[in-house]
Amino acid sequence: MQLKKLFQMQKALDSHIEEKHQLQNEDLFSRKALALLVELGELANETRCFKFWSVKPSSPKNVILEEFVDGIHFILSIGIVCGFDARDFDVNWHPVCGDMTEHFLKVYKLVDLFQSSRSFEDYLTLLQSYLELGSLLGITQEEMEQAYFEKNEVNYQRQQNNY
Numbered sequence: 001m002q003l004k005k006l007f008q009m010q011k012a013l014d015s016h017i018e019e020k021h022q023l024q025n026e027d028l029f030s031r032k033a034l035a036l037l038v039e040l041g042e043l044a045n046e047t048r049c050f051k052f053w054s055v056k057p058s059s060p061k062n063v064i065l066e067e068f069v070d071g072i073h074f075i076l077s078i079g080i081v082c083g084f085d086a087r088d089f090d091v092n093w094h095p096v097c098g099d100m101t102e103h104f105l106k107v108y109k110l111v112d113l114f115q116s117s118r119s120f121e122d123y124l125t126l127l128q129s130y131l132e133l134g135s136l137l138g139i140t141q142e143e144m145e146q147a148y149f150e151k152n153e154v155n156y157q158r159q160q161n162n163y
């Protein structure tokens with residue numbers, strides 16, 4: 001994972017958004033943590049993994065990818081708020097298999113743990129588990145990065161268009 005590059009891109013986007021909305025002096029941690037939880041819900045909804053009452057399939061891969069990288073945006077953004085982007089680190093994650101619903105619940109729990117502790121260790125565990133969720137959704141590391149680059153660009157365009 002090209003974490004350094006992704007953090008740089010995220011930092012530039014966040015600064016752009018904060019300047020535009022005059023939020024340079026605001027503490028955005030809680031709002032970004034809630035935004036991440038909301039994105040997780042949107043992603044789960046698109047997979048439909050928990051909808052035992054429905055026979056409709058998951059949304060197509062491009063939709064899943066876009067929702068997934070919205071979450072990556074907020075995880076990176078929260079890491080920047082905490083100053084973790086200045087650290088030299090890598091995430092040790094491997095493709096996993098298992099139950100998707102259980103994995104979503106695990107990530108929700110890790111967001112909650114991290115937002116209370118704000119510790120680097122809990123941040124790493126959250127990031128690792130989120131990337132593993134991506135692998136469970138059939139997303140490769142290259143696809144994650146490519147989709148992140150594309151959505152990052154879209155986020156600039158949205159700001160330009162008074163989204």
Ligand SMILES: O=c1ccn([C@H]2C[C@H](O)[C@@H](COP(=O)(O)O)O2)c(=O)[nH]1
Nearest residue numbers: 013014017069070073074077151155
């Ligand atoms: O400070 C911010 C605020 C928003 N976003 C991005 C992350 C998601 O890709 C997108 C979420 O937008 P909605 O579609 O949920 O409105 O905005 C950031 O990267 N940084």
